[in-house]
Amino acid sequence: MRATVLHAPGDVRVEEVEDPEITTPTDAVIRVTATCVCGSDLWPYRGIDPVADPVPMGHEYVGIVEEIGSEVVSIKPGQYVVGSFVASCGICEICRSGYPSSCANRVFMAQVGTQSERALIPHADGTLVPLPGAPDADLIPSLLAASDVLGTGWFGAVAAEAGPGKTVAVVGDGAVGLLAVLAAQQLGADRIIAMSRHESRQKLAREFGATDIVTERGDDGVARIKELTGGMGAHSVVEAVGTQESMQQAIRSTRPGGHMGFVGVNHDVALSGEELFFSQVHVVGGPAPVRRFLPELIDLIWQRKINPGKVFDLTLPLDQAAEAYQAMDERRAIKALLTF
Amino acid sequence: MRATVLHAPGDVRVEEVEDPEITTPTDAVIRVTATCVCGSDLWPYRGIDPVADPVPMGHEYVGIVEEIGSEVVSIKPGQYVVGSFVASCGICEICRSGYPSSCANRVFMAQVGTQSERALIPHADGTLVPLPGAPDADLIPSLLAASDVLGTGWFGAVAAEAGPGKTVAVVGDGAVGLLAVLAAQQLGADRIIAMSRHESRQKLAREFGATDIVTERGDDGVARIKELTGGMGAHSVVEAVGTQESMQQAIRSTRPGGHMGFVGVNHDVALSGEELFFSQVHVVGGPAPVRRFLPELIDLIWQRKINPGKVFDLTLPLDQAAEAYQAMDERRAIKALLTF
Numbered sequence: 001m002r003a004t005v006l007h008a009p010g011d012v013r014v015e016e017v018e019d020p021e022i023t024t025p026t027d028a029v030i031r032v033t034a035t036c037v038c039g040s041d042l043w044p045y046r047g048i049d050p051v052a053d054p055v056p057m058g059h060e061y062v063g064i065v066e067e068i069g070s071e072v073v074s075i076k077p078g079q080y081v082v083g084s085f086v087a088s089c090g091i092c093e094i095c096r097s098g099y100p101s102s103c104a105n106r107v108f109m110a111q112v113g114t115q116s117e118r119a120l121i122p123h124a125d126g127t128l129v130p131l132p133g134a135p136d137a138d139l140i141p142s143l144l145a146a147s148d149v150l151g152t153g154w155f156g157a158v159a160a161e162a163g164p165g166k167t168v169a170v171v172g173d174g175a176v177g178l179l180a181v182l183a184a185q186q187l188g189a190d191r192i193i194a195m196s197r198h199e200s201r202q203k204l205a206r207e208f209g210a211t212d213i214v215t216e217r218g219d220d221g222v223a224r225i226k227e228l229t230g231g232m233g234a235h236s237v238v239e240a241v242g243t244q245e246s247m248q249q250a251i252r253s254t255r256p257g258g259h260m261g262f263v264g265v266n267h268d269v270a271l272s273g274e275e276l277f278f279s280q281v282h283v284v285g286g287p288a289p290v291r292r293f294l295p296e297l298i299d300l301i302w303q304r305k306i307n308p309g310k311v312f313d314l315t316l317p318l319d320q321a322a323e324a325y326q327a328m329d330e331r332r333a334i335k336a337l338l339t340f
Numbered sequence: 341m342r343a344t345v346l347h348a349p350g351d352v353r354v355e356e357v358e359d360p361e362i363t364t365p366t367d368a369v370i371r372v373t374a375t376c377v378c379g380s381d382l383w384p385y386r387g388i389d390p391v392a393d394p395v396p397m398g399h400e401y402v403g404i405v406e407e408i409g410s411e412v413v414s415i416k417p418g419q420y421v422v423g424s425f426v427a428s429c430g431i432c433e434i435c436r437s438g439y440p441s442s443c444a445n446r447v448f449m450a451q452v453g454t455q456s457e458r459a460l461i462p463h464a465d466g467t468l469v470p471l472p473g474a475p476d477a478d479l480i481p482s483l484l485a486a487s488d489v490l491g492t493g494w495f496g497a498v499a500a501e502a503g504p505g506k507t508v509a510v511v512g513d514g515a516v517g518l519l520a521v522l523a524a525q526q527l528g529a530d531r532i533i534a535m536s537r538h539e540s541r542q543k544l545a546r547e548f549g550a551t552d553i554v555t556e557r558g559d560d561g562v563a564r565i566k567e568l569t570g571g572m573g574a575h576s577v578v579e580a581v582g583t584q585e586s587m588q589q590a591i592r593s594t595r596p597g598g599h600m601g602f603v604g605v606n607h608d609v610a611l612s613g614e615e616l617f618f619s620q621v622h623v624v625g626g627p628a629p630v631r632r633f634l635p636e637l638i639d640l641i642w643q644r645k646i647n648p649g650k651v652f653d654l655t656l657p658l659d660q661a662a663e664a665y666q667a668m669d670e671r672r673a674i675k676a677l678l679t680f
């Protein structure tokens with residue numbers, strides 16, 4: 001089959017690889033009908049995460065089940081499915097408590113790769129959610145977004161306790177940040193402040209429910225959030241970047257007793273314990289437990305109540321994956337969808 | 341009046357100072373009937389927090405109201421009162437949301453000093469809670485504990501979401517850690533693991549409700565907690581020390597999706613964003629919003645349902661404050677009460 005492989009920083013190729021095979025009775029193999037490039041794929045692409053050997057890429061997917069292992073009971077060949085970017089068993093104590101992305105038996109799909117014609121899905125029963133039927137073509141981008149960026153933005157908003165009566169600020173205007181805006185709107189937040197300096201992203205943030213745009217960053221961004229919130233800071237802040245500056249900006253933008261959900265994969269971040277102590281901000285983050293939210297998100301998409309697929313502003317055939325990476329790396333595209 | 345003053349690291353003196361005077365119509369002056377030395381008083385005593393000029397010491401107090409400002413309405417002269425170590429207005433948005441220790445108008449009582457015959461209490465209406473009457477002598481230590489260490493341990497347990505069905509681990513066996521054990525027990529935790537290497541403190545931890553004692557520290561301590569919790573880590577961890585090692589120990593002892601409440605004042609702590617991200621632990625800390633819990637805590641003490649005053653294992657007259665500091669510094673005493 002054809003698959004996207006990263007050979008070295010900046011060197012993404014689509015090439016022939018072995019078809020995936022079921023090796024564990026809880027595995028499934030799906031035919032991928034849509035996949036995409038994630039902001040986190042850019043870390044190894046940019047060489048910030050080291051690339052030793054050629055590695056398969058991708059962790060987001062919509063597909064059709066082709067084959068199941070002998071112990072898979074809730075998924076059948078022929079079903080259309082969506083799953084999280086983390087395969088999870090669904091039965092361990094951590095899964096059952098709502099944190100499947102920290103499942104005791106988890107497999108990061110990024111280690112398997114899904115930017116390919118087929119994909120092996122470990123823990124198929126725990127991981128995959130069947131769709132109500134064959135999806136209309138216009139729903140595919142949104143369903144694909146549910147696999148990671150929508151679910152991740154949603155977790156950020158839930159972790160930040162966005163909801164009625166709350167002012168929510170979102171740090172980061174990538175797909176995850178924009179979808180955290182959408183999530184905050186769905187969760188009933190009163191006021192949603194998107195922090196963005198890019199006109200096209202500001203526009204999408206407004207479409208998704210942002211009531212205010214803040215273009216300043218760092219200390220100036222914090223000062224602006226304080227100004228908009230009676231000097232207090234936002235009740236809820238979602239961090240969707242993962243740098244030292246953005247983490248500090250997020251913590252400092254949150255009022256004491258407020259909540260900060262961080263979903264940007266942290267790189268070289270050191271948080272001052274003193275600052276965190278005196279901030280009195282509730283902080284939680286990590287790889288989003290997308291699987292927890294998938295049934296609800298699929299339902300909202302299926303009923304056309306939300307349209308998270310709008311974050312895809314570039315669609316290319318799989319063979320042009322290299323261009324998709326480049327466009328995202330250069331911020332010419334928010335997010336690139338790959339078709340078959 | 342006589343007051344405890346720190347002149348330089350290690351140099352605590354009880355000397356004559358000016359009586360406090362009401363300067364703001366929301367102030368009150370109390371006659372202090374009991375005060376004590378806090379673990380956090382040891383930071384400047386040890387020179388870890390710098391000491392520039394002679395500073396008044398102490399922030400815990402039980403007393404009798406002597407005088408009130410013209411705008412004080414809920415407190416009357418002659419009443420017995422307890423208040424938090426942070427004076428708070430009680431009416432700002434942050435106070436009303438349950439975080440009076442981050443009150444927009446807060447005054448840390450440590451800046452005022454309460455190891456003295458009288459003390460000025462800013463924001464008397466917001467800060468002070470009247471007792472039902474004159475307290476019996478045996479209740480004084482417990483009421484004094486409510487002013488900080490009990491309320492702080494309690495907040496740690498609440499922040500860690502201790503409760504039924506939960507395994508709670510407590511890092512730190514000072515007065516706050518021991519009272520976090522008591523709080524976890526009161527909040528209905530199934531299992532409470534106290535981390536302590538000192539026999540007398542282990543004994544008190546058991547009296548307060550600890551079901552397990554772990555003597556290991558650092559990575560070994562984490563491994564032991566994991567061993568006791570099926571490899572997962574505790575649901576709830578209270579951190580009551582404030583060092584790099586203890587903060588890491590607390591985070592690493594918490595299961596993914598679990599909660600870590602940190603109430604040890606952090607000193608020179610840098611938390612890895614990557615580690616916090618992948619831990620997926622909910623973290624919140626800070627100066628405890630003791631005022632939120634005071635009515636409930638006073639009630640429990642008044643009904644003799646809890647006896648937090650047991651953390652005091654040394655009682656000295658105010659004039660011997662220097663010896664009280666020394667005993668705590670050398671860990672000969674858990675906590676020292678000062679009488680008048």
